[in-house]
Amino acid sequence: xxxRTETExxxxxxxxxPRNGITTPLVLVIALADVMRADLPGFASAAAPSEAACxxxxxxxxxxxxxxxxxxxxxxxxxxxxxVSHGDADVYRSDRLVLELDEGLTADExxxxxxxxxxxxxxxSD
Numbered sequence: 001x002x003x004r005t006e007t008e009x010x011x012x013x014x015x016x017x018p019r020n021g022i023t024t025p026l027v028l029v030i031a032l033a034d035v036m037r038a039d040l041p042g043f044a045s046a047a048a049p050s051e052a053a054c055x056x057x058x059x060x061x062x063x064x065x066x067x068x069x070x071x072x073x074x075x076x077x078x079x080x081x082x083x084v085s086h087g088d089a090d091v092y093r094s095d096r097l098v099l100e101l102d103e104g105l106t107a108d109e110x111x112x113x114x115x116x117x118x119x120x121x122x123x124x125s126d
Contacts, residue, residue, distance in 0.1 A: 042069035
């Protein structure tokens with residue numbers, strides 16, 4: 001016997017069809033491997049994302065450090081917001097993803113990195 005699951009869109013995210021009148025949306029999780037590419041500035045020789053790359057960043061789930069760029073994914077939106085408000089690095093935050101950018105990156109390289117992150121996914125309105 002094959003089990004078939006019907007889905008519907010809930011706020012743009014596929015979710016199981018309601019059971020007993022209750023709909024539970026699926027949670028979309030983007031990992032750093034979904035965002036980083038070797039052709040992006042700074043990631044050509046970067047190691048694979050890991051929890052160890054987070055260092056002592058509170059709430060960091062995984063990180064990757066490249067040449068002139070570091071990218072971190074946090075467990076919650078609040079923790080990502082806190083990381084950018086309490087640090088002194090040049091940062092860009094998109095939902096739970098935080099980019100730390102070195103001074104040596106050009107404006108075009110920064111734009112390409114930000115466009116890649118935003119083009120992959122963003123789940124918050126700010």
